[in-house]
Amino acid sequence: MKLLALSDEVVPLIYSGQIKQRFADIDLVIACGDLPYYYLEFVVSMLDIPLAYVHGNHDARKQRMSNGRIATEAEGCHNIDGKVMTIKSLNVAGLGGSMRYRPDGTHQYSDSAMTRRILRQTPALLARQIQRRPLHIFATHSPPFGIHDRKDLPHTGFKSFLRYLDIFQPQLMLHGHIHLYREPKQPVTQYKNTTIINVYPYRVINYDTNSGQFS
């Protein structure tokens, strides 16, 4: 299975007429936040495959599209923020947003608020665990605390995500939010049974769902 993961930035290579040729063999798109709906809708309509997304801290709840439509969701895409879904036989869970740094900010959460979001997902995750169905992909905007995160509050990762990884052991955790400037490669970190990848601004992932291995 081949994944295309996106986050934080509209990539000209993807937002172009060449997308079909360049990404013809992608099976599933995962978008990790801070991306306009027009971009997600473009990708899903051009590639004609499922796209699952979570929100980033810069995503407005309502976005005006070029045709004047006021969009509250990316049409034709799966909003998995706060949800657990099975898409193309993969179990996928999503928790968007960043650490709260403004009292009125949308898609911003304290660590305890994020824990409450995790608790709401827990019944669906436990049901899958009981059936021995692995959680394949955990899609977030922010990283976990201490892994790929930064010291400033908006870019501090969630401690609650570490507990999430301990308990639900997703094979892959994909996040964005941490923009890379000088780093030659996107950071990849193995944390217990989970491979954590910062996908900013995009990454193609060859993913063996049986072994959980990727390249």
Ligand SMILES: [Zn+2]
């Ligand atoms: Zn962000």
